[in-house]
Structures are given as structure tokens and as C-alpha cells.
Amino acid sequence: MLSVQQEYTEKQCMPDEALQVLHNGDWIVVPTGVGEPPALLTALSERRRHFQNIRVAQILAVRKYGYFDPATEQHVRHVAYFFGAASRPGGQAGRIDFIPSYFSEMPMLIERGLMPVDVVFALASPMNEEGYFSLSLAADYTMAAIAKARAVVLEVNSNVPFAYGNCHVHISQVTRLIESTEPVTEVGLPVIGPVQQAIGQYVAEMIEDGSTLQIGYGGIPDAVVMQLVQKKDLGIHTEMIGDGILKLIESGAVTNRRKNYLPGKTVATFALGSRKLYDYMHQNPALEMHPVDFTNDPYLAAKNDHLVAINATLQIDLLGQCGSESLGHLPYSGTGGQVDFVRAANRSRGGKAFIVLPSTAKNDSISRIVSTLTPGTHVTTGKNDMNYVVSEYGVAQLRGKSARQRVLEMIAIAHPDFRAELRDQARHLQLL
Numbered sequence: 001m002l003s004v005q006q007e008y009t010e011k012q013c014m015p016d017e018a019l020q021v022l023h024n025g026d027w028i029v030v031p032t033g034v035g036e037p038p039a040l041l042t043a044l045s046e047r048r049r050h051f052q053n054i055r056v057a058q059i060l061a062v063r064k065y066g067y068f069d070p071a072t073e074q075h076v077r078h079v080a081y082f083f084g085a086a087s088r089p090g091g092q093a094g095r096i097d098f099i100p101s102y103f104s105e106m107p108m109l110i111e112r113g114l115m116p117v118d119v120v121f122a123l124a125s126p127m128n129e130e131g132y133f134s135l136s137l138a139a140d141y142t143m144a145a146i147a148k149a150r151a152v153v154l155e156v157n158s159n160v161p162f163a164y165g166n167c168h169v170h171i172s173q174v175t176r177l178i179e180s181t182e183p184v185t186e187v188g189l190p191v192i193g194p195v196q197q198a199i200g201q202y203v204a205e206m207i208e209d210g211s212t213l214q215i216g217y218g219g220i221p222d223a224v225v226m227q228l229v230q231k232k233d234l235g236i237h238t239e240m241i242g243d244g245i246l247k248l249i250e251s252g253a254v255t256n257r258r259k260n261y262l263p264g265k266t267v268a269t270f271a272l273g274s275r276k277l278y279d280y281m282h283q284n285p286a287l288e289m290h291p292v293d294f295t296n297d298p299y300l301a302a303k304n305d306h307l308v309a310i311n312a313t314l315q316i317d318l319l320g321q322c323g324s325e326s327l328g329h330l331p332y333s334g335t336g337g338q339v340d341f342v343r344a345a346n347r348s349r350g351g352k353a354f355i356v357l358p359s360t361a362k363n364d365s366i367s368r369i370v371s372t373l374t375p376g377t378h379v380t381t382g383k384n385d386m387n388y389v390v391s392e393y394g395v396a397q398l399r400g401k402s403a404r405q406r407v408l409e410m411i412a413i414a415h416p417d418f419r420a421e422l423r424d425q426a427r428h429l430q431l432l
Helices: 004-011 015-021 038-046 088-092 103-111 142-148 194-205 219-226 243-251 275-281 338-347 403-412 416-428
Strands: 027-029 054-059 076-082 119-124 132-134 151-157 168-170 176-180 212-215 266-268 287-289 307-312 315-317 352-356 388-391 394-397
Touching: 004 176, 015 038, 015 151, 015 176, 038 054, 038 119, 038 151, 038 176, 103 142, 119 142, 194 219, 194 352, 194 388, 212 219, 212 243, 212 338, 219 243, 219 307, 219 352, 243 275, 275 287, 307 338, 338 352, 394 403, 403 416
Parallel strands: 027 054, 027 119, 054 076, 119 151, 151 176, 212 307, 266 287, 307 352, 352 388
Antiparallel strands: 132 168, 388 394
16 A cells, blocks of 8 residues: 555656646636635646547636637637626627626535536645645635545645645645645735725624624725734634735734634634745644534624624615625626525624625726616625615615615715705616
């Protein structure tokens, strides 16, 4: 029987050789964001014309690889579970397919064969003495895909942290592996302006010491984080860990002591941040990375009392229907975990779910709070799930309110220039 090191050596190859596991028509599943393996995907891009009908499926592609080329989409084509800057233009042009789903349900959809997977390409930490690699940057749906796939190819990089949690892959599960040394992609904090700061202050004032946080990505959620450094005994149970959460940990605001579920542990399913964050994650017993059907399960997350979910949206109507993933009919992002954590916070004892947005867009020329959503808008969070909506003009609390009460609450946090128009439209719709 081979030792784990002998097995490692036997499976190690160059990127072009790793591509030999592919068959025409295969679906390659790739982890979220910076968990994508750049050397493997670059090799696939360079040799894409050698294949037919290969699809690369992923949440939030970070880099725009050669296979995004529309001229070669019959060879290799991207499929988005969630759009980002690299994939959004192709999605809006109709060249990139989109598979909508709740983030928490993706492992189940993969397990049941409803989301195809033939091969997994993933970025991984170096192997430990027991033969395990850590998919620390994105356990997400990838762990489920590895259990289902015909072939698993890892890009082993010494810059990838070895994190704890249910994110480990044994050498016996690996078909091929390559090595790379380039730095892990870094994603900085968004720019925070006065509007974001005002929204952040409203939310921060409503967060109690001892709360457990889920914080989405974006300027407004990070503006909230910046105003929480004086809080005490906060906990983290989230889908994404980024530099904002790291700042809270470093400030001492996060201790995880008062969490009901996994006390003492920061829990997430993917990372998106700086080298400093990735270094913090390495062999840190206070941090665990788990698959998304664990982190985002509303029942499990809600075991934490005072769970606070903070997520952004693009547009919301007067009843509270929330369009967070499209601009009208044009796709912009995806469902992600917003609904998962809104429902978790609603279940949690003392929980609070915040949907945050600036009141306007395009230099105050368009109201993001509207009487009815723009035709074609993809509804992300439904009106029955909505709790708190926050703009720079205040907080609307919708849960348990009548339609008329909701309308009045929403108009009160709209930009003053649009309030009269919104009242007229509400009367026309017989909501007032």
C-alpha cells in the first residue's frame, strides 16, 4: 500500500496532463471566488479548442479566463451560479447560462443530480501528514461536488491556508494534482461614502452586544462593520469571511463566547479578502470553514440567539419585495445566501434581518424604493420574509405590518424628492 506521500507523487502532474481527465461534454465545478484554481483554468483556456461542449460552473468567477471568449463557447463555456464582474457582461448578453438557486441548497441539488458535475477543479492548501488538503477558501458546494464527481483535480498552492472544519479532501479522493505558487487573489474592502456610513450607523445602533453576525459583501455591510468595533462579545456565523470581519476580531469586538451554536468558533463557507485574512485562517482553531448546506441552513444558523443578518439589495417595492440580483430583466449577481440568512434571522430568538440600500441611484435621479419593481426584476427576498429595510433616511420595520403600514414605512425612508410621487403611485395602486 502506498504512503500518502507516494500517492501524492504518483498523482502529481503538469496542468496540460491534468486536462486529460476531461471528456467532451463534461461539467467542471469550480469553487466560489478566490477558491478557483488559476493555473488549471489558464491551461484549460489555452487548450479550449481541443474540447467540445465543456462547461465550467461556478459562483462568482474572479478572473476573466480565455474560455469567456464568445468565439469559442462551443468548446468551453462558463455557467454562472452567481454573476460577478468577470461573468456579468456575458450573462447580460445571453452568452453565459445562469442556474438560479438558494446557496444553501446547492449541495443537495448536486447530490441529487439536478446540478451536473463530472469533474472538480479546486485550489487547495498543501497536504498535511495524514494526507488531507484543506479547501479553506471555499468549502461551499465543492465538497458535495467532490463526493459526486468522476474526477477531482486539485491545484495545490503553498499560499492557501490550511483551515479547520468540514473542508478537507484526502489524497485518496484526488485523481490528479498540480502545484502552483502564485499569491492567492486579494479582494479589498469596498469604498465607503457618507450614504453608506449613515446606513451603517442606523444598523449598528440596533445590534446588541452578544449578537451573532452574518455580513454580506459590499460597501454598506462593511460600513456597518466599521461601526461595531466598540461592541462586546459578538459572534460570527456567516457565509463569507472578509477583511471587515477580521477587523472586528482584531478589535476584540468578536469573541464568539456568547454564541449558542458552536461557541468559540468563527464559522464561514468561503473567504474573500487580503493576504492578512488568509494568514489569519491558517491552522487557526478559532475558525472553521464548512459546506454551505451547514453554514446557510436557516435552522442551524438560527440556533444562535440574536442572529443579525445584514445584506444589500438593488431595488425594493413598497410592500417589501426585494430585487437583489438583476437590473430589470438583466442579471447582475444571483440569489446567493440572502434568503437563507433572512429566514435564519427571522427564526432566531431576538434575531434581526436587515436589508440595506441607498435610497437612490444615478446621482439621485432614480429611486431605488419603488411602487412596483421594474418589469423583469428577479425577486430575491419576498415580502413575507422582510423584516428591517434601512436607507440613509432611516429604518422601516415591515414584519407583521399591514400593506398600508408597510407603504407608509417605506415612503418615510425614501429620498425626499421621491416621496410625493411614491404616495401618488401608492394611491393609484389602492395601497393608500
